């Protein structure tokens with residue numbers, strides 16, 4: 001063995017201790033052993049509670065009672081949903097907002113207003129909530145998956161063009177976790193190919209790209225107010241758009257083909273529609289909740305930046321990269337990759353179990369959607385076989401391969417949740433402590 005000067009040896013040992021040589025437990029443990037992981041009988045690194053959700057007080061109570069007392073509980077003939085829409089479009093810097101019954105309804109309304117149908121294709125990310133897929137399939141159109149940029153967890157914008165065909169009617173990126181997808185690249189492709197860009201911003205309230213809110217860049221944006229989301233009215237959603245014509249088409253689609261109360265809305269156009277209206281109770285609740293969103297977003301942002309700083313110090317933990325144009329993430333999720341090579345081979349599942357035991361809630365997040373029976377079964381769906389034929393559906397299965405996403409979902413992805421980021425700075429420190437402790441005892445934990 002080559003002798004190394006002492007100073008260089010110390011440096012090497014420090015780097016080794018930081019992860020490269022977990023095969024040297026004496027280095028990894030560095031003298032006095034710290035407290036044991038909770039899973040091995042030690043104390044929890046995070047013994048307290050993270051903030052609860054939803055957050056509310058008399059403001060919400062009054063908003064709900066006011067609607068109750070008014071006797072007008074639905075938006076038709078009411079003014080509360082309309083007031084919410086006005087406030088939302090102001091805060092989000094868009095010309096128009098339409099409240100609808102859910103985030104899924106928002107996407108469905110957008111696609112309905114575009115008159116999407118059988119034979120059409122929509123390019124969507126494979127790393128997303130199933131609703132993004134469902135709304136395409138509800139229209140008997142073909143969802144075409146684009147693979148994931150595993151560094152950011154966002155759709156790989158460089159994989160969009162190869163997913164486009166003459167049948168492509170929309171490109172529908174998702175700002176997953178509340179962080180913006182690579183909008184510059186996506187907009188350039190959409191512009192070049194003359195295909196509308198629809199932003200699934202269901203997780204991305206108040207997120208910004210180059211200083212402008214996401215959901216304002218494409219033809220339309222979709223937001224969700226489902227209980228877990230950063231803005232909550234139990235269920236609910238919104239369409240945002242800068243196009244007067246498009247918001248009218250959306251209004252009609254969500255209201256049985258009828259225009260609204262204002263003369264600007266033009267009934268009678270279009271041939272398909274539904275009832276996807278938001279109620280006045282939800283409008284009131286949303287107006288009340290919106291008095292809190294900016295402050296909550298600021299807190300999440302501060303904590304997320306601090307957490308990233310702390311986690312970047314831990315080998316094998318890679319916080320999701322934010323693209324350069326990101327001026328603000330909504331931090332609906334805090335996503336990072338886990339590399340077991342730096343944790344003595346400790347499986348991601350065991351790592352997650354150990355972290356949960358420390359009082360730090362986490363999960364592995366989305367699975368490989370394109371491989372799940374629910375999705376692959378589409379190739380055998382009798383309606384799809386009638387519309388597209390067996391050959392096209394088999395080709396669709398072939399086109400659905402996403403190797404990067406397979407790696408992310410089956411080996412590396414880990415999530416924390418937005419409410420954890422509403423905690424204190426010390427909560428973030430304890431999250432990092434928990435991970436460091438697990439790493440220190442990774443060998444014992446993997447047995």
Ligand SMILES: *Cc1c(COP(=O)(O)O)cnc(C)c1O
Pocket residue numbers: 102103104105128129131132174200202203224225226235236237
């Ligand atoms: C939550 C969510 C939806 C659907 O919103 P709902 O209000 O639950 O219908 C759609 N897309 C994404 C990315 C979501 O996270």
